Amino acid sequence: MDFEFRDTPKLAKFRKEVRAWLDLHIPMDFEISDNPHDVLPGSIKYEFIRAARRKLGAKGWLAPTWSKEYGGGGLSEGEAWVIGEELAQRPWSRFGTGDFFRNNILTFAPQLYTLGTEEQKKRFLPPILKGEVIAWEGSSEPDGGSDLAAAKTTAIRDGDDYVVNGSKLWLGSQFDNADYIRLVAVTDPKGGRHRNIGLFLVPIDLPGISKVRVPMMRNCHTGGWQIFFENVRVPVEYLIGGHENATNAWRAISGTTRVRQISVLYMESTLRDRNQEFVLDYCKKTKHNGQSLSRDPDVREALVEVEIQLEIQRLFGLRQNWMTMTGKRLVGYEGSQTALQGKVTATKQADAYADILGPAVLMKNPEWALFEGNIEYQHFVPVAHASAGITQEVNKALMARWVCRAGD
Ligand SMILES: Cc1cc2nc3c(=O)[nH]c(=O)nc-3n(C[C@H](O)[C@H](O)[C@H](O)COP(=O)(O)OP(=O)(O)OC[C@H]3O[C@@H](n4cnc5c(N)ncnc54)[C@H](O)[C@@H]3O)c2cc1C
Incomplete structure (x- = not known):
């Protein structure tokens, strides 16, 4: 089966249009730091990404397949693919590009669309899909993240408000400030499991919300946040879908969890991996005991193993795209499989680079860091990514459900 994406004449024309627009607004030679640690608000990179995000949003290219309304x-799936592919080739790190497609648009917007009232959709979706506002995902708690139904944060109705108490953990790892928290909370502590969950869009500046930084390996400079809710009065208009829809909230959340796994496909995964390109080049140019590192049999074996894993990941990415384009079943085990392969590949890549490059993989200061800190970032990110979103074990459990369902 050939999953490779090919432009039709119409798409080839569209690609030219996209490229010309990107050359103006996100030019190839724009001097933006490639350093993945350089993401704090106020930094050129952070402000540039937010501004670019808004420009893309204004054009409808941040959420290309969503309706203009x-x-x-x-736009069509094909046009969306072209935009994603062209964006992924712009000169910034994987961190920067992925953000254009992350949680707000891939996870929260579908939940809002599925569950929200028409009034809420018209009010909240456009600013999200246009990249004007950012909502942090408030799902995980100090006592656990995989099982959302075990959430302990409560939102109890009191007049025209819900009073929220509890805490959420690991928020904001992609952007350091937000306008809203997309909150999962228990609206009826005595209600049945899965039937007592509400989904809220909570303005972040409501009285009673406080936050502390939580160091995270993945974002060494920014980390994430733990958010505390202390008697926070959230007006009922921010409960997505209204109180009577609490049962549906669970369906919307669990449904988009699977969608998110499918969406783990970022365009980068179908392109050549930039870190691998760097390491291959480095090994060809760097001599050890009088010969290039790339002539060493152990180095060659490690590099080939990474190549194989990256190619499998690329093929899974292309398959996801092909499924979307051809209207094949979208909610199967394939999303989890792609996500799992991404996590496994990144871990193997980090191990291989540590074997080949030694302590250099731990350096992030500009004087010593390889590839502007991307290799150090690559070394630590798989540890965080192993549990980010959905853990490897839970991805396997989701796949097992599909694979074994005939016997259920
Ligand atoms: C970099 C990063 C960014 C994050 N960003 C956010 C964010 O913005 N918002 C947010 O809400 N959360 C965020 N998280 C949290 C993330 O979603 C959780 O870490 C994840 O859901 C797992 O939850 P947990 O860490 O509490 O582990 P737990 O759910 O407590 O699981 C503990 C262990 O048990 C295993 N396990 C659990 N259930 C099963 C099962 N059914 N079968 C087999 N094994 C199982 C898990 O695999 C894991 O090994 C982030 C995490 C990271 C690392």
Whole structure:
């Protein structure tokens, strides 16, 4: 089966248009730091990404396949693919590009669309899909993240408000400030499991919300946040779908969890891996005991193993794309499989680079860091990514459900 994406004449024309627009607004030679640690608000990179995000949003290219009515581009899957592919080739790190497609648009917007009232959709979707506002995902808690139904944060109705108490952990790892928290909370502590969960869009500046930084390996400079809710009065208009929809909230959340796994496909995964390109080049140019590192049999074996894993990941990415384009079943084990392969590949890549490059993989200061800190970032990110979103074990459990379902 050939999953490779090919432009039709119409798409080739569209690609030219996209490229010309990107050359103006996100030019190839724009001097933006490639350092993945350089993401704090106020930094050129952070401000540039936010501004670019808004420009893309205004054009409808941040959520290309969403209808224009809700702030999307009203474009086809093919056009969306072209935009993603062209964006992924712009000169910034994987961190920067992924953000254009992350949680707000891939996870929260579908939940809002599925569950929200028409009034809420018209009010909240456009600013999200146009990249004007950012919502942090408030799902995980100090006592656990995989099982959302075990959430302890409560939101109890009191007049026209819900009073929220509890705490959420690991928020904001992609952007250091937000306008809203997309909150999962228990609306009826005595209600049945899975039937007592509400989904809220909570303005972050409500009285009673406080936050502390939590160091995270993945974002060494920024980390994430733990958010505390102390008698926070959230007006009922921010409960997505209204109280009577609490049962549906669970369906919307668990449904988009699977969608998110499918969406783990970022365009980068179908392109050549930039870190691998760097390491291959480095090994060809760097001599050890009078010969290039790339002539060493152990180095060659490690590099080939990474190549194989990256190619499998690329093929899974292309398959996901092919499934979307051809209208194949979208909610199967394939999303989890792609996500799992991404996590496994990154871990193997980090191990291989540590074997080949030694302590250099631990350096992030500009004087010693390889590839502007990307290799150091690559070394630590798989540890965090192993549990980010959905853990490897839970991805396997989701796949097992599909693979074994005939016997259930
Ligand atoms: C970099 C990063 C960014 C994050 N960003 C956010 C964010 O923005 N918002 C947010 O809400 N959360 C965020 N998280 C949290 C993330 O979603 C959770 O870490 C994840 O859901 C797992 O939850 P947990 O860490 O509490 O582990 P737990 O759910 O407590 O699981 C503990 C262990 O048990 C295993 N396990 C659990 N259930 C099963 C099962 N059914 N079968 C087999 N094994 C199982 C898990 O695999 C894991 O090994 C982030 C995490 C990271 C690392």
